[in-house]
Each structure stands twice: as C-alpha cells, then as structure tokens.
Amino acid sequence: MAEAAKTEVIKKKAGPAHPSGDKRFKLLEVTMKRHQFRSDALIEVMHAAQELFGFLEVDLMFFIARYLKLPPSRVFGVATFYNLFSLRPKGEHTCVLCTGTACYVKGADALLDAVEKLAGIKAGETTEDGKLSLVTARCLGACGIAPAVVVDGTVKGLETPDSLVQQLKGWLPNG
Secondary structure, eight states: OOHHHHHHHHHHHHOOOOTTOOHHHHHHHHHHHHTTTOGGGHHHHHHHHHHHHSSOOHHHHHHHHHHTTOOHHHHHHHHHHSTTOOSSOOOSEEEEEEOSHHHHHTTHHHHHHHHHHHHTOOTTOBOTTSSEEEEEESOOSOGGGOSOEEETTEEEOSOOHHHHHHHHHTTSTTO
C-alpha cells in the first residue's frame, strides 16, 4: 500500500481534526468518548480539559458543551463554581492560601496580606510575568497545622508571613 494511501486511511479512522489543528482537542474527544459523551461526566471532562490546556478558556468550554450536548451556561456555571477550575492561565508557580475558620483564626489574613504585598497582586490573580498565581481556598482540610498553604502542590503548615514570603521571594523579580 502506498504511503499516501496509508496516511489517508489513518486520517479517516481518526475522524475530522479540530479546525484549529490542535491535537489536544482530539485527546479531549477521546476522554469524552470514554465517558460515552454523557452529560453527567462533565466534571471529569473539564478536569481532563484543564489538564490538557492548563485552563478553561471560553472556546474550550463551548467545545465541551457542544460535545456533551449541554447548554454552555451549565459548563460555565460548573467552571465558576468549583475552585479547582481556572478560567485564566496559571502562573509557573501557585500559592493556595487556606481561608477556612481555623486558618483565619491562626493568621491567614496576615499571610494573604504579605503575599499580596510581595507579589503586587490580589487573590485570584497572576503576576504580570506569569511567575506566581495567588489563590484562596475555603478549606484545605489541614486545620491541625493552621494556617496552611499549598505551594506548588506541597501542603505546608504553621506558616508565618515571614516564612511564606521567604519561600516565594525567589520566584519574583522584586523578591
């Protein structure tokens, strides 16, 4: 079989490519197919999408809505309700501050103020250079080590403003 014919057979089996040519859409389609394009798999599909693309941009949420046969408002609603979904690109590093009751009582507000001052951003924002994203969470479930933060996926407890600032300084140009 000629090489061109083999390529054509492979293309037909793979189905139509996404208009953008981005192969991540094809990988997302595989995830949706695994869940049989069921609407109750929305959260799993959105997690896969965020893992593939880094964040859930508007066009991506429309794509998911179309394939799962859901109104876009449902996809947007889930994306904005859950703290784990991001609608903007995340920074190279992430700092998640717990603002739950135990952490707040033990000084989470001082941690938040210190990081906002150091980075020049507010909670929910990313520095202009894309180095650090600052996020708050209602509870990390680490009340025994309050105040708790998650720095690049690692839970750290009994933090002070000084100890947290020291950890983050190296990532920032003004640090």
